[in-house]
Amino acid sequence: MTNVDNVAKKVILVVDDLAFDAEFTLQALGKYEGRFEVDIARDGWDALVLMKDRQFDLILMDLKMPRMDGFETMILMRGYQLQYKIPLIILTNSDLEADRARARQLGAADYVHKSADLAQYKALLQATVEKHVHI
Secondary structure, eight states: OOHHHHSOOEEEEEEOSOHHHHHHHHHHTGGGTTSEEEEEESSHHHHHHHHHHOOOSEEEEOSOOSSSOHHHHHHHHHHTTOTTTSOEEEEESOOOHHHHHHHHHTTOSEEEEOOSSHHHHHHHHHHHHHHHOOO
């Protein structure tokens, strides 16, 4: 039995409308392969539906999405008291300090800027995830 087999699998929800970005995030989390299960939601509405039926250990969510964006999702999660139980990390291309401040105000545990450079994104995302969840 390997060390990976001894660690309970974490369940992660990735919320991103762009399949490429969701896959890029999964690649950045590659060192944890075998230690987590992932569900993917294409917007906030789909994320809330998934959260009704499954407990997640971590949520990685984009801000800019159709139908229901990250901010709207966080407001509804707050109403359901969901984000207080689950670390939520915002993954976005936005550099606006107003977006960072609003995300923190709505309960985001952290904020990661998506980088086009996989190595840079991987290092930042892994450090942020490890700060909030033991994988």
